[in-house]
Amino acid sequence: MARDTLTGSRIRERRIMGGLKQADLARRAGISASYLNLIEHNRRRIGGKLLLDIAEALDVEPAMLAEGAEATLIAGLREAASDLPQLDVELDRIDEFAGRFPGWAELLAERHKRVMALERTVAALTDRLTHDPHLAARLHDMLTTVTAIRSTASILADSDDIEPEWQARFHRNINEDSARLAETSQELVRYLDAVDDRDAGTDSPQEEVDALLASHRFSFDEIEQGSATPEDLADRIGGELSTVARRLLRAMLEQSAADTAAVPYEAGIAALRSHGPDPFALAPVWGCDPGLAMRRIAVLADPAGLEPVGLAVCDASGTLTYRQPLDSLPLARFGAGCTMLPLYRALSSPMLPITTLVRPTGRIEERFRAYAYASPLGPLSANMPPLLRAQMLIVPAPAASSQDAAVEVGVSCRICPRPGCPGRREPSVLSRGL
Numbered sequence: 001m002a003r004d005t006l007t008g009s010r011i012r013e014r015r016i017m018g019g020l021k022q023a024d025l026a027r028r029a030g031i032s033a034s035y036l037n038l039i040e041h042n043r044r045r046i047g048g049k050l051l052l053d054i055a056e057a058l059d060v061e062p063a064m065l066a067e068g069a070e071a072t073l074i075a076g077l078r079e080a081a082s083d084l085p086q087l088d089v090e091l092d093r094i095d096e097f098a099g100r101f102p103g104w105a106e107l108l109a110e111r112h113k114r115v116m117a118l119e120r121t122v123a124a125l126t127d128r129l130t131h132d133p134h135l136a137a138r139l140h141d142m143l144t145t146v147t148a149i150r151s152t153a154s155i156l157a158d159s160d161d162i163e164p165e166w167q168a169r170f171h172r173n174i175n176e177d178s179a180r181l182a183e184t185s186q187e188l189v190r191y192l193d194a195v196d197d198r199d200a201g202t203d204s205p206q207e208e209v210d211a212l213l214a215s216h217r218f219s220f221d222e223i224e225q226g227s228a229t230p231e232d233l234a235d236r237i238g239g240e241l242s243t244v245a246r247r248l249l250r251a252m253l254e255q256s257a258a259d260t261a262a263v264p265y266e267a268g269i270a271a272l273r274s275h276g277p278d279p280f281a282l283a284p285v286w287g288c289d290p291g292l293a294m295r296r297i298a299v300l301a302d303p304a305g306l307e308p309v310g311l312a313v314c315d316a317s318g319t320l321t322y323r324q325p326l327d328s329l330p331l332a333r334f335g336a337g338c339t340m341l342p343l344y345r346a347l348s349s350p351m352l353p354i355t356t357l358v359r360p361t362g363r364i365e366e367r368f369r370a371y372a373y374a375s376p377l378g379p380l381s382a383n384m385p386p387l388l389r390a391q392m393l394i395v396p397a398p399a400a401s402s403q404d405a406a407v408e409v410g411v412s413c414r415i416c417p418r419p420g421c422p423g424r425r426e427p428s429v430l431s432r433g434l
Contacts, residue, residue, distance in 0.1 A: 076109030
């Protein structure tokens with residue numbers, strides 16, 4: 001049923017919520033109860049002054065009766081239904097449901113958002129538990145310390161003739177090991193609690209740099225304007241980073257400065273607004289290779305007024321060396337990600353422009369256009385295979401592509417619920433999309 005024909009259902013719902021009898025509302029609106037009954041059952045269209053009178057009697061805005069639930073609410077309900085395709089949900093009556101029961105509709109949409117948020121948390125935690133070498137090292141330290149405490153305590157408990165000097169030494173060891181265990185446990189709790197904080201829980205130099213770049217929205221005005229050198233900027237904003245992380249940051253800023261010199265800010269913005277975020281169309285306009293075009297689009301999309309875009313860069317091993325994720329399309333934090341991403345397909349087809357329509361597993365409503373391109377890193381050497389670097393730009397796909405076939409992609413196999421995936425490496429800990 002069309003949304004604009006459900007005005008009567010909304011009037012009836014608002015009347016019941018307000019504790020009004022049909023006769024009372026009809027009297028206030030200056031119509032008969034029988035006519036109001038026809039309106040409430042959507043057998044008579046309503047508009048103009050009568051709609052204003054009824055809205056005033058119900059103490060609501062006329063738009064709430066005429067338009068009903070907002071489009072975002074309807075979209076939320078559709079997304080909730082799409083996550084459980086095995087259920088026979090009456091999608092053709094979703095507008096009617098939202099119009100007649102706006103409270104329940106909003107509750108379902110909010111619950112679905114909450115489930116999605118919990119799903120992302122589970123995915124991030126599982127990613128850490130499965131692939132994070134730093135977490136594994138901490139757990140190993142905890143187990144080692146617990147074993148040492150247990151061994152020392154066992155000696156003290158089972159031996160009656162230990163000399164006082166050795167007893168004091170054992171007690172001192174237990175005290176020191178217990179303090180170290182408590183400190184390691186607290187650090188582990190803080191690390192896991194920071195799962196949704198991009199600026200916290202960083203251990204490796206790459207994670208430090210990722211968090212710093214995210215805090216600056218992956219763009220630096222000083223580089224774009226040429227007001228600071230990469231070395232000076234790295235020293236100024238990376239003062240709290242480790243030595244290795246500062247070195248990585250400086251290399252990234254030097255790359256950004258070289259990209260800016262090749263595609264200046266103003267010219268880049270103008271071409272991006274004219275051609276859209278298509279790196280294969282912009283590369284000949286800018287006179288650069290598609291990889292550089294992808295990096296410039298990722299930086300200039302926001303100031304150009306375009307929708308947010310994502311960027312991923314990996315080396316020949318498949319390890320991500322740069323992550324600029326989208327909220328709706330996260331990227332693996334540790335190790336290699338989903339093998340279905342065109343980023344990895346580009347490594348096997350260097351210098352070949354690849355474009356693919358992708359969608360996150362379990363989110364039918366969201367689609368993205370992924371552009372991937374792999375090229376040699378550094379100069380070529382005789383009799384030596386080139387060292388490749390692959391880059392992938394992710395841009396939101398237009399609504400017109402919602403019915404086109406798209407490749408389902410996840411974060412990693414461990415937290416991907418997609419059944420029958422040809423690229424699966426290990427079973428998923430998730431079931432039924434959660």
